[in-house]
Each structure stands twice: as structure tokens, then as C-alpha cells.
Amino acid sequence: MCTVSFKVDENVKEESQKLFEQLGLSFSGALNIYLKACILNGGIPFELKLPSYNEKILERLKEAEDPTNLSPAYKTTKDLIEALNA
Numbered sequence: 001m002c003t004v005s006f007k008v009d010e011n012v013k014e015e016s017q018k019l020f021e022q023l024g025l026s027f028s029g030a031l032n033i034y035l036k037a038c039i040l041n042g043g044i045p046f047e048l049k050l051p052s053y054n055e056k057i058l059e060r061l062k063e064a065e066d067p068t069n070l071s072p073a074y075k076t077t078k079d080l081i082e083a084l085n086a
Contacts, residue, residue: 037045
């Protein structure tokens with residue numbers, strides 16, 4: 001074994017430690033698993049990409065979470081389709 005030191009955001013460390021504890025892992029054990037997964041995969045073991053959403057979608061998601069923006073109930077599918085086409 002060797003000692004490795006690196007910097008990580010305090011909140012990230014705290015949150016990840018809580019998660020690892022729930023999984024029965026130490027912080028060091030979880031990092032060893034991650035590094036072994038990198039070796040087995042020949043790279044990062046998950047996809048790295050930029051988010052595919054934009055500001056307009058984020059605004060719509062916030063609107064959808066607002067309980068005051070509930071859609072009216074429709075009694076039939078026909079009523080819903082008419083409302084959508086209006």
C-alpha cells in the first residue's frame with residue numbers, strides 16, 4: 001500500500017463519506033474500487049459529457065415543480081387532445 005494525497009471540496013468529501021458509510025465502505029476503500037474500475041474499463045468507468053439541457057428547459061422544469069402550475073384535470077382523452085390542439 002502507498003499513501004496518496006489529493007484535494008477535494010469539503011462538501012463533496014462529507015457527502016461522499018456519508019454515502020460510502022451507508023454502503024459499508026471507507027473513503028479509502030471506495031477510492032480503491034473506483035481506481036480498480038478505471039483499470040478494468042481502460043478509462044473512466046462512466047460517461048463524461050456536457051449536460052444536454054438549456055436554460056429554457058431548466059425554466060420549464062422549475063415551472064413543472066411549482067404546485068400552483070397544476071394542469072386542469074380532463075375527463076376524457078378527447079378533452080385533453082382538444083386542449084392540446086387549442
